[in-house]
Amino acid sequence: MTTREVPTVCRMCHGGCGALVTVDGDRAVAVSGHPGNPNNAGFLCAKGRASVEYTYHPDRLRQPLRRTGPRGSGRYRPIGWDGALTEVADRIAAARDRDGPRSVVLAQGTDRNYQEWLFRFANALGTPNVLGPAHVCFYPRVMAGILTLGGFTFCDYEHDPEVVLLWGSNKAATHGDGVIGTRLLSAVSRGTRLIVVDPHRTSLAARAELWLPLRPGTDAALGLGLLHVVLGEGLVDREFIEGHTTGYEQLAEHVRAWDPRRVAGITGVDAELIVRAARRYATAAPAAIELGTGTAQHSNSFDTARSAVLLSAVCGNLDRPGGDVLWDPQAIIGRRSMPMSEALPPESAAQRLGGDRHRVLSMSGWAHPSAVWRAVLEHDPYPVRTMAVLGSNLLVAYPDSERVHRALSALDFLCVADLFLTPTAAMADIVLPVGGWLERDQIVEHANYVAARRAVTSVGESRSDEEILNDLAGRLGLPGFWESARAALDARLAPAGTTWRELADGYYRPTELRHFTYRERGFATPSGRVALYHEGLRRMGHDPMPVHRPPARATRAGEYLLTSRHSTFYFNSEFRNVPSLRAREPDPRVEMHPGTAAAEGIADGDWTLLEAHGSQALFRARVTDAVLPGVLCAGASWWYPELPPDRSWRVSNVNRLLRDGDENPAMGSSNQRGVPCSVRPAPDEVVAACLRGDLAEWAGELR
The missing domain is CATH 2.40.40.20 (Barwin-like endoglucanases)
Incomplete structure (x- = not known):
């Protein structure tokens, strides 16, 4: 057999590192970092190096299964793909016809580059209910950026920030969305200094110029304190504020009460350290802010993210070299257009579970998990009896796991697609075997490029999530899908004037990074400016500026x-x-x-x-x-x-x-x-x- 090396993009986590896969015949034998990939320049973490071991694990699901024992028992018998997909499609159709499309919930875990497929399927089906960990993961940051300045920003490590404010993120160890940790570390090696906000002294905190060890959950108070110092001492970009923002005077008045001494009492961070951090960030030229999920998993998530965006704005760090930049996506059918949001009628979107209470989460397209469990268990505000789960182990991914278990037990029908028989998959009526990242052709949209992830092997009868969704869409007669998932690759790349083969042969197409684009076209907000005070949020019943909510109760003795x-x-x-x-x-x-x-x-x-x-x-x-x-x-x-x-x-x-x-x-x-x-x-x-x-x-x- 002939051994060859295939350039691709790892997806053992969110990072998206370039990888070289050594393939012997139809079997992957080794994975290493790709030295020519701009993201990781040859680095590959322990997870990425374990890709082959993971792919050929003896416990991999290799064929579709139908449950034969009680839910959770793990007792199944094999069935064929045709029978499995027919049953799943029939059960979804029956639920749609009986209780309406909204009664079907589609769930996913962390995105493996098929999230836009799942939303396309949901919107074509007519259900507003897509469940994911968005509310405690990436989306507080996404929506804070979109509502405040019309887009989501990434740190521009290519132009070496003087300072990076690393907040609730151990990026060097766990990487993350958009730009991975090796780029941060490279910038640090070239002289970028760190301000780290974290209750844990991570490896990056140990290397930081300033470490702010705050009490968990008090991030929004810290954000207000930083803004207090920056605005109070005039450490702002006056020209940017006057030319490109609205609501500065309201923000200045709002943060006036958040002096460092008060913030220190809430966060546990020394008042003088708060002042030093604010001054260091504000006087750096330029500086960037890297928010992690540590800032998203508490009641002040959205307010923390908003305060970070406002801090970047008033200091003039938006869309500048070495600051927080906006990447314009390439002209493919991708994350913005692939979900086909226009297919979901407005009256259906208005019925999204949790949308009546959490307007910003609903705007992003996600249902709220607590509202989903309530709809399953209590049929409030309407019944949910059918769920399809792709790549999510719900029983360990969501708070109040026992309630999640009760909800899964109460469903009339549950389908789970995964690589292994997880505790959640063991609750399903039908289990579908999916392939890992070495087993699928995918278009990878990264912050700074579009790349090809290439299938180099296969295990058993596994199929990709895209194939499963495309096949189910065909069986249900849903519009907007393709003859095959493979045919979708060329169709999605056509607007950019390329094909799947050309992308795969070229490995990746870089995305042009431009700076100061707001000078030409303004920001993508109603006013064309950054909304420091957000009137739209106020009209939705939410706070127009960041606030800090104290915990429901303080710790007691022994806690x-x-x-x-x-x-x-x-x-x-x-x-x-x-x-x-x-x-x-x-x-x-x-x-x-x-x-x-x-x-x-x-x-x-x-x-x-x-x-x-x-x-x-x-x-x-x-x-x-x-x-x-x-x-x-x-x-x-x-x-x-x-x-x-x-x-x-x-x-x-x-x-x-x-x-x-x-x-x-x-x-x-x-x-x-x-x-x-x-x-x-x-x-x-x-x-x-x-x-x-x-x-x-x-x-x-x-x-």
Whole structure:
């Protein structure tokens, strides 16, 4: 057989690193970083290097399955693709005809470049209800940018910011949307300085010029404090403000009350440190702001994102070299046009679950999860009985996991498409096997290029999510789809005057980065200016300027503030079944300060029980002064693939300790940071029983 090297784009996480896949015949044998890709210049993380191991994992789903046992039991029998897709299409059609298209919910996890396909399918079907983690992930930032200045910004590392304000993001370890962490690190190596806002002393915080260790969930107060200093001391770009913004005087009056001493009392960050950080950011020429999901997972999510956008604006860092830039997408049928939003009638969009309360989230096209579970369990405001899930392990991805389980159990029909029989897939009536990133041809839209992800292998009868959606659309007679998913590749690239073969042969097409575009065309807002005060938000019933909402209650004696963070070796709930990655972090960890550990009689490496909202979860302690006193930092999205599926998600799932509230009015973000929580040593017999999966035996302990 002939060995060849195929250039492609990794998708083991959101990063989108360039990769070189060594292929022997029809089998991938190795994956390395692509030195010619501008994103990562040859770097590839542990997850990317495990791609081959993941692709050929012995537990991969290899054929469609129909459930034969109770939901959650994992008992199935194989069926063919034709029978499986016919049944899924028939059940969706029956639900549409009985209760209307809105009764069908489509769900996805983190985007694997098929998100726009799912929205296209939903809009063509006529359902406004697409469920995803948008409200606690990327979309508070997206919508803050769109509403404030008409677009979403990225840090311009190509032109070396003098300062980067890295806020709630451990980008070097977990990468993220848009521009990955290696670009940040390259800029730092060339002299860019860091201001890091994080309750955890990450590796980047250790390298920062200034580290602001704030209490989890108090980000919006910090944002208001930074604005107070910048505006109060006149450290602003007067020319930009006068020529390109509205509402400056209202903003100045609004932040006047947020002096550093008051903000210090809320955030725990020293007042002088707040002043130094504000001055350092405002006097840098230029500076950029990198927001992470740490800022999105609490009741002040949208307000934090808005304050960051306003800070960038008043300091003149929007759309300038080395600042926060707007990338114009290439002329393909892509993220903006592929969803076919115009196909959904306005009266249907108005029925989106949660849209009556969370107008900004609804504007972005997403349903609110708490409203979805309520519609399933209580048929309020209308019944939802059918759900199709693509690439999401709902039982560990959403707060109040037990409520999610009750909702999935109550559905008339559930279809799940995934690579493995996750706890969520084990609840499904029909399970469809999908391929990983090495098994699919995809158009990759990145901030600074459009690239080809190329299929180099296949496992069993797996199909891509795009193929599944295109086939279902055909069976349902939905408009706007293609003869095949492969045919869609050329159709989508045609407006840019290219073909799939040309893109694949050329690897990627760079997107031109232009600066100061607002000087020619203004900002894409009704006024053509940046809205520091947002009248539209006020009319929707939301705050026109950022606010800070205090927590529902303070910690009591014996309680700490619970937060969480993602591992370098996992991506959300994925890869805990990959031996090389599991060996790097075999157990779920909760990090705590030595003072916390001593107060609770916990030693490094001990198993502990965390308790909040009457539920418990098992974590192994890591005692470190990298965490603030009074803070517990737990590993996110943990489950045990080695346990039976109906038990695997209950043992160490931090989301069992959280509730799916909708505390942020605009986005509906739930409080997942700064949650009052207790911790104590776990009895040895409880640990042994839980790790065997004998949960019923210790129901009194692991509630």
